[in-house]
Amino acid sequence: MRPDARAWFADRTSSARSLDEIDVAALLRAKRRGGHRVSVVLPARNEEATVGRLVADLHAHWVRGVPLVDELVVVDSDSTDATAAVAQAAGAEVVATTDVLPAAGTRRGKGEALWKSLAATTGDLVVFLDADLLGDVAHYVPGLLAPLLADPQIAYVKGCYTRPLEVGSTVVPAGGGRVTELTARPLLNALWPELAGVVQPLGGEYAGRRSVLEQVPFVSAYGVEVGLLVDLLRLGGLSSLAQADLGVRRHTSQDAEALGEMAGQVVATVLSRAAGAREASGLLTQFRHDGRGFVPRSSAVAVDERPPMITVAEYRARLAV
Numbered sequence: 510m511r512p513d514a515r516a517w518f519a520d521r522t523s524s525a526r527s528l529d530e531i532d533v534a535a536l537l538r539a540k541r542r543g544g545h546r547v548s549v550v551l552p553a554r555n556e557e558a559t560v561g562r563l564v565a566d567l568h569a570h571w572v573r574g575v576p577l578v579d580e581l582v583v584v585d586s587d588s589t590d591a592t593a594a595v596a597q598a599a600g601a602e603v604v605a606t607t608d609v610l611p612a613a614g615t616r617r618g619k620g621e622a623l624w625k626s627l628a629a630t631t632g633d634l635v636v637f638l639d640a641d642l643l644g645d646v647a648h649y650v651p652g653l654l655a656p657l658l659a660d661p662q663i664a665y666v667k668g669c670y671t672r673p674l675e676v677g678s679t680v681v682p683a684g685g686g687r688v689t690e691l692t693a694r695p696l697l698n699a700l701w702p703e704l705a706g707v708v709q710p711l712g713g714e715y716a717g718r719r720s721v722l723e724q725v726p727f728v729s730a731y732g733v734e735v736g737l738l739v740d741l742l743r744l745g746g747l748s749s750l751a752q753a754d755l756g757v758r759r760h761t762s763q764d765a766e767a768l769g770e771m772a773g774q775v776v777a778t779v780l781s782r783a784a785g786a787r788e789a790s791g792l793l794t795q796f797r798h799d800g801r802g803f804v805p806r807s808s809a810v811a812v813d814e815r816p817p818m819i820t821v822a823e824y825r826a827r828l829a830v
């Protein structure tokens with residue numbers, strides 16, 4: 510790693526692998542001393558199988574228990590299952606992407622759900638968690654908040670973790686984060702070597718200050734994480750970023766074809782940020798074999814992004830209230 514990345518990795522990586530490693534009472538005092546308001550956002554598309562337990566656990570720990578969280582919001586991203594009802598029954602406030610900033614329309618994708626979440630929440634500190642997480646992850650919230658509450662210079666904290674891979678009914682201890690390892694990490698190391706110390710650049714768990722999140726674009730699909738990382742590096746510099754070791758992360762995984770399309774979106778987003786890059790084609794062609802021959806399948810991976818929320822008049826009007 511370059512010296513700046515190595516120094517960042519040493520200085521900006523905290524450990525929060527379980528509640529045993531976190532002084533929650535001290536965090537609550539720091540939150541109150543700083544007058545902070547915390548929003549937790551779960552973008553969810555067809556997550557009825559996992560969102561209920563996750564929300565109930567977070568609500569018990571950090572809303573009903575230690576009041577670290579002021580808003581627990583599930584953003585329903587065009588779900589066709591019972592995600593919204595299950596999340597609401599478990600204690601979350603549920604908003605549909607179509608109901609937030611309706612004048613702006615609604616685009617498909619995780620990044621759209623995250624962008625709209627800024628207009629549906631009020632916390633100055635915002636924590637994002639995927640809604641398909643498995644296992645005990647309640648400690649992710651204080652683990653991600655701790656660096657923000659400790660150091661005003663830090664604006665954005667990525668979770669990092671080992672990532673077991675569920676292959677059918679077996680779980681192998683490592684191997685998850687396939688798009689990270691095969692696409693995002695090599696590209697980020699090549700183009701922004703100062704980010705080489707970021708262990709999980711695509712991880713879906715992170716926290717940031719609203720004051721910076723509202724200043725950057727949100728890529729509408731799966732390029733959102735890599736887009737935010739590069740844009741926030743440019744906005745505040747490496748010293749404004751941090752990462753928290755949260756132990757292990759398990760989630761419901763997608764198949765290789767779906768991750769191929771995700772990788773296409775990540776590559777398109779990286780190219781859109783890489784100065785002087787050739788105009789990306791915006792298309793990704795994959796191949797299935799139907800027994801007789803290869804069948805091409807093309808998908809659009811062109812970057813489609815929303816502007817910084819602060820540029821949206823309706824959003825600014827809401828802040829002025």
Ligand SMILES: O=c1ccn([C@@H]2O[C@H](COP(=O)(O)OP(=O)(O)O)[C@@H](O)[C@H]2O)c(=O)[nH]1
Pocket residue numbers: 551552553554555556584586617618619620622638639640641713760761762763
């Ligand atoms: O259009 C979308 C796609 C995904 N998601 C949510 O974003 C998170 C991460 O997506 P996914 O699990 O598909 O990605 P993976 O974790 O497999 O990389 C999950 O909570 C999804 O429900 C979403 O809100 N809208």
Ligand SMILES: O=C(O)[C@@H](COP(=O)(O)O)O[C@H]1O[C@H](CO)[C@@H](O)[C@H](O)[C@H]1O
Pocket residue numbers: 619639672674684685686687688689690711712713714731732733734735760761762763768771
């Ligand atoms: O890190 C990765 O390579 C991908 C896929 O992970 P797996 O190979 O399914 O464990 O998962 C992440 O990437 C997405 C795109 O940034 C994020 O939106 C997901 O939250 C995150 O799980």
